[in-house]
Amino acid sequence: MTSPSLLTPAALRRTSLDAVLGFAWDAEAFTASDVIESVGLTRSTTIDVIDELVARGLLSELPNARAAGDYRKGRPARRFAFRPDAGFVVGVDGGQSRLTATVADLRGEKRAVCHLLLDPHMDAADVRREAAARVVDEALAEARLSRGEVLALCVGVPAPVNRDGVSPPHRDDFWRRMNPDFRALFGEWAPIVRVENDASLAAVAERAVGAAVGYDDFVTLLAGDRLGAGVWVDGRLLRGAHGGAAETVAFDHVRGVDGAWGLGYRAADLARRALAAGSLSRSSALRGLDAGEIDGKTVLALAAAGDPDAAAIAAQVGETLAIVAGVFGSLFDSRLIVVSGAVAAGAGPVISAALDALPEELDLPAPEIVASTLGADIVSVGAVRAALDAARSGVLDLPAFVAAA
Structure with missing residues (x-):
């Protein structure tokens, strides 16, 4: 120093x-x-x-x-x-099947939010780059702002991301398709650009304005179709050499989890299997659905409403969540696990079952498990917070403000 x-x-x-x-x-x-x-x-x-x-x-x-x-x-x-209107920031959730762009002022007050649905099978780099640019421009137009008024932009992607905004190679190059050099794309006009892992940004959101305010040791789980984890230890967000800290492919090797499938995916899969096997009770509302109508949100909503078969499925998913929470609790000594994303709204029965099973999964004090209240747009919320942090650190060096000094 x-x-x-x-x-x-x-x-x-x-x-x-x-x-x-x-x-x-x-x-x-x-x-x-x-x-x-x-x-x-x-x-x-x-x-x-x-x-x-x-x-x-x-x-x-x-x-x-x-x-x-x-x-x-x-x-x-x-x-x-x-002056919170001296400039603006943009937070982007670059999901595989849905893009979200949020425009906010320098105090984080939202000016506009835009969504764009994508065909998850149409994930070529040029397609995703064009779509990401479009949803950002639509959000700026809705906020009645120009690109020149943006000070910082952050994109969250479903892939590990290193400190330079680059994702490492993957066996089928999925990670680089999800992050087709967004830093260069938006760097053509935005003064400050960050690219981060989506679950890490969910953790940023939870610590800034969500369930993890005041916590220095916690894990945020994006838990819809696939598991993603953002981990804070001793007040710092973990990244790793290639951005892969807490990469959930590790659960392929954990007995009782056997993969990185999310809680919503698991609930829907168990319900479809029960429907196909004819093992659902006559009183279950799940019997009246076609397999294509069953998704995690529906199953968990029925569980919360007291449907016995849906409740049994939620309990089974909760036992898996207990193992996941036990692994993270053992590795990182976390005080809190936050179930985040769209699935969080119906995760109550799953969390209740997980809390019952969790003490058997680790020797350390068991972490709390809670549901996020930040909703499906949590990654873009975290991206806005990360963009604000970047703006605060770099605004005095930006030409627009240096020139006027």
């Missing part, structure tokens, strides 16, 4: 700018005294830095206390506020 006494004037100035902007980004209306109390700079430096951030377009000066009706006596203090 560099000693403060050895910092150059330019470095000291940048440190002051970062500190004041960081305070302002999270504050409501404030005065120079508020900044001094929080950041610890001298009054002259504080006022100078605030004026520079106003000139750069990141802060605005508000009417003073007298004009705001809050003046009592003495000289009214100057008041300032962060």
Whole structure:
């Protein structure tokens, strides 16, 4: 770590700018005294830095206390506020069969959300790149914004992603089809671009605004058709050398799980098997469905409503979830497992069964298991948070704001 006494004037100035902007980004209306109390700079430096951030377009000066009706006596203090509309971010869920783009301001307030359904079998690189560009442009159009107003963009993909936004080779190149160099695609016009694993972004969302707020050790499971895991340990998101930390192909080798199929897929598969075998009871609503009508959401909704056969299926899936949670709990000593994604809304019966079986699966204290409340768009929510983090780190270096200094 560099000693403060050895910092150059330019470095000291940048440190002051970062500190004041960081305070302002999270504050409501404030005065120079508020900044001094929080950041610890001298009054002259504080006022100078605030004026520079106003000139750069990141802060605005508000009417003073007298004009705001809050003046009592003495000289009214100057008041300032962060400008959340100084730029915008885009978070993209680059799923195999559905793309979602969310546009938000610099406080994370949504301006627009757009979805685009894809044929999962039409996953050639050029098709996915064109579709991703289209859904982003549609979201920007709905928000009445241009590409030039975007400061940072983040894409989540169902593949491992390294620190450079690149996915490693795969046996049938699936990972690189899911991530056909999105960083280069959006880097043609977006100043800051991140590409991340989708389950990792789900974990980012849960820790920022979901069930894992305040947790430093937890696992987020995307658990619809396939399992994906985002893992936090000691307050840090795990990535690995190639972005493959907690890659769920490992469950191919775990007895009682035997693959990375998600909870929704498993519930639907068990229900279809029972229907084909004629083993469903006469009272089960599942008997009245065609195999093509059965999906995980339907099975879990019937389980929650008390359908005995659906409840038995949910309990069986819950036993599998207990093994999955036990593996993660043993490997990472997690305090919490969050079942996330669209399947979370109906996961109550599965989680209840998993909690009953979990103590037998590990020697460490059993983690909590809870359902996410962030819904099917959780990956794009996490992508927005990651884009905001990137914008906060890099905004002072962007030409739009440097030029105005």
